[in-house]
Amino acid sequence: MTIKDVARVAGVSVASVSRALNGNDNVTNATRQRIVSVAAHLRYMPNSAARSLITRRTHAIGVVLPDLHGEFFSELIRGMDCAARARGLHLLVSSAHGSQRETIEVLRALCGRVDGLLVMSPDTDASFLAEHLPLSLPTVLMNMRSDHRFPSLSIDNYGGARTMTRHLFDCGYRRIAFVAGPALNFDADERLRGYRDALTSFGPGMPALVMPGDFSEDSGYRAVSRLQTGKRMPDAIFAANDMMAFGCLSALGERGFRVPDDIGLAGFDDVPIARFIAPPLTTMRVRIADLGEAALERLAAQLEAPAQPELAQAPVSCELVVRTSCRQRLRLASVAAGSLVDAK
Amino acid sequence: MTIKDVARVAGVSVASVSRALNGNDNVTNATRQRIVSVAAHLRYMPNSAARSLITRRTHAIGVVLPDLHGEFFSELIRGMDCAARARGLHLLVSSAHGSQRETIEVLRALCGRVDGLLVMSPDTDASFLAEHLPLSLPTVLMNMRSDHRFPSLSIDNYGGARTMTRHLFDCGYRRIAFVAGPALNFDADERLRGYRDALTSFGPGMPALVMPGDFSEDSGYRAVSRLQTGKRMPDAIFAANDMMAFGCLSALGERGFRVPDDIGLAGFDDVPIARFIAPPLTTMRVRIADLGEAALERLAAQLEAPAQPELAQAPVSCELVVRTSCRQRLRLASVAAGSLVDAK
DNA sequence: TCGCATGATGTAAACGTTTACATCGCCTCC
DNA sequence: GGAGGCGATGTAAACGTTTACATCATGCGA
Numbered sequence: 001m002t003i004k005d006v007a008r009v010a011g012v013s014v015a016s017v018s019r020a021l022n023g024n025d026n027v028t029n030a031t032r033q034r035i036v037s038v039a040a041h042l043r044y045m046p047n048s049a050a051r052s053l054i055t056r057r058t059h060a061i062g063v064v065l066p067d068l069h070g071e072f073f074s075e076l077i078r079g080m081d082c083a084a085r086a087r088g089l090h091l092l093v094s095s096a097h098g099s100q101r102e103t104i105e106v107l108r109a110l111c112g113r114v115d116g117l118l119v120m121s122p123d124t125d126a127s128f129l130a131e132h133l134p135l136s137l138p139t140v141l142m143n144m145r146s147d148h149r150f151p152s153l154s155i156d157n158y159g160g161a162r163t164m165t166r167h168l169f170d171c172g173y174r175r176i177a178f179v180a181g182p183a184l185n186f187d188a189d190e191r192l193r194g195y196r197d198a199l200t201s202f203g204p205g206m207p208a209l210v211m212p213g214d215f216s217e218d219s220g221y222r223a224v225s226r227l228q229t230g231k232r233m234p235d236a237i238f239a240a241n242d243m244m245a246f247g248c249l250s251a252l253g254e255r256g257f258r259v260p261d262d263i264g265l266a267g268f269d270d271v272p273i274a275r276f277i278a279p280p281l282t283t284m285r286v287r288i289a290d291l292g293e294a295a296l297e298r299l300a301a302q303l304e305a306p307a308q309p310e311l312a313q314a315p316v317s318c319e320l321v322v323r324t325s326c327r328q329r330l331r332l333a334s335v336a337a338g339s340l341v342d343a344k
Numbered sequence: 345m346t347i348k349d350v351a352r353v354a355g356v357s358v359a360s361v362s363r364a365l366n367g368n369d370n371v372t373n374a375t376r377q378r379i380v381s382v383a384a385h386l387r388y389m390p391n392s393a394a395r396s397l398i399t400r401r402t403h404a405i406g407v408v409l410p411d412l413h414g415e416f417f418s419e420l421i422r423g424m425d426c427a428a429r430a431r432g433l434h435l436l437v438s439s440a441h442g443s444q445r446e447t448i449e450v451l452r453a454l455c456g457r458v459d460g461l462l463v464m465s466p467d468t469d470a471s472f473l474a475e476h477l478p479l480s481l482p483t484v485l486m487n488m489r490s491d492h493r494f495p496s497l498s499i500d501n502y503g504g505a506r507t508m509t510r511h512l513f514d515c516g517y518r519r520i521a522f523v524a525g526p527a528l529n530f531d532a533d534e535r536l537r538g539y540r541d542a543l544t545s546f547g548p549g550m551p552a553l554v555m556p557g558d559f560s561e562d563s564g565y566r567a568v569s570r571l572q573t574g575k576r577m578p579d580a581i582f583a584a585n586d587m588m589a590f591g592c593l594s595a596l597g598e599r600g601f602r603v604p605d606d607i608g609l610a611g612f613d614d615v616p617i618a619r620f621i622a623p624p625l626t627t628m629r630v631r632i633a634d635l636g637e638a639a640l641e642r643l644a645a646q647l648e649a650p651a652q653p654e655l656a657q658a659p660v661s662c663e664l665v666v667r668t669s670c671r672q673r674l675r676l677a678s679v680a681a682g683s684l685v686d687a688k
Numbered sequence: 689t690c691g692c693a694t695g696a697t698g699t700a701a702a703c704g705t706t707t708a709c710a711t712c713g714c715c716t717c718c
Numbered sequence: 719g720g721a722g723g724c725g726a727t728g729t730a731a732a733c734g735t736t737t738a739c740a741t742c743a744t745g746c747g748a
Binding site: 043045074081088091095108273278 | 453
């Protein structure tokens, strides 16, 4: 079962077996074939611990994610898995349920067994990672505040929110409310920033109506209540994610507002449900699998060539998905503003 | 960075460091404290490859799943991850995109680096696994045809389908069609078997109307077309999964059938969308996270005590989720037939 | 006071690879 | 024909742990 057994049966030294099986060095073709066939016959599998010990490579990538719910993470892991397999890497997946203590624990446990780390923890600052990680361990951050220590990849939350706000503007809405995500959450912050900037750029004088929210359906519901207590309702609501948009929709329905006739509604993420609700939700589609793939590729590149060129990577772009929860856009000339995908 | 450095700085031998840090043997309290503090100060992390090499334990579990899509796999991994962390185990996740060649490749790659394997590959027979796996590697199957070689855990597809069919019967439906899943798929087979058996048990004389399908939305749509060419439409359709039920719903709507007034509709899985469609879908909720957790615990038990008591485990039960895509049940006495969950 | 048990600590072998270096035989070129 | 080089193969060290065994000090009973 070990390399020695193969060597003995094949009548060669362990070094030759190692060379033959790794295809690295020069071994006579005859010898190689004999060794390969003996190994196959014996069902020999190299012990990866021994190999890692000497080569200092595990060919494993640690993946640290926040709580694993919904389709989002399937997609992320799928993207990573594809890219990983293509490079002969393996994924060591762990979730950190929010708490910092647990995150540290996960990080420590992963530390010794992986060649690199892919970390997503949108509620956490990156600097605290640096303290609990050997700096020698290549790490790529996903959807986290960029940091001078680690390369970072993100969804283009900013650009997406900007595009969506522009789209609402182009549809003729002039009083666009924004339901924000949780404070200190990177994705949420970026989306809010995109909304604000778009307002400044495209609709000078338009008021910024920002309602607090926390990405939950319920908080979307409450945002509408709060909006209604104001003196004047907006003519469109842009929720920082789809779940909150669903909450808004319920609340609007209960209060007798028709979407999109009385008020426009848009979300962010394009969760699968978005196209099934009535009316189907206009939203930003996020290519999660692409993010996972890109992050893994960035990490793999760093593993092969430890030079660290640019820390901030180009964000993974979103696509505007126009459905019927907003009015038709008025001026078709503005289609060029964002990439457009037909609603299925 | 190695145990030797710790030993040198602490002024003891490597053996003492090992003992102190593992808490195993007897070390003076003073010595232990000195070692622990030195290790912390040096940020020492034991090299897990070296440790695995000698202890012959990797503390990693290989997880082989079919193509990773949708919420299903997030849930499965979540369940496993929780159970794994509780036991100090790690998850090495790989997907096998259907093809057997690829599955073998994944299996071989995982082989040397894990203590055990969790395999889900509902389209494959288990016997082919046995050929490509060292039989010494503890393996637990999920949702696969049980096999005398490996323990196996499943969703209670059979019981769930039986309960659903019974429910439809209790609602007064007497001509219940079943849209089947892909041939040779274990889940699909079991659901079909449950449907058939329920018909025999509860509604003797009721015709079994089985339409082919493949778990895709589209195949559900086609099933309705095909049903309509028959001489008489059923009064209820039970689709073997929710996606096909959605397809049925579209087709029925286009053809002017009202659900549930003209025809009842039920699905299986309770995917998140199920409660958002109109009308909300009556379906069987499947506790995927529980399946993952149970499978991991079964495997962990086997790792700790290599004796293999029972191969077939109790299936993970489903819950009937009654929404409005079926008529109200006629006889309330039959509520006891299955566990009931209120539709949210 | 000596022998012995006991408990803390050190020593070194073992785990299964990879790989630098040594060796050996063969071919070629002078 | 011999020297030198080269290519195939073998030898052994190294990777960083764990752990069986040896050693050593200490305290206790005779």
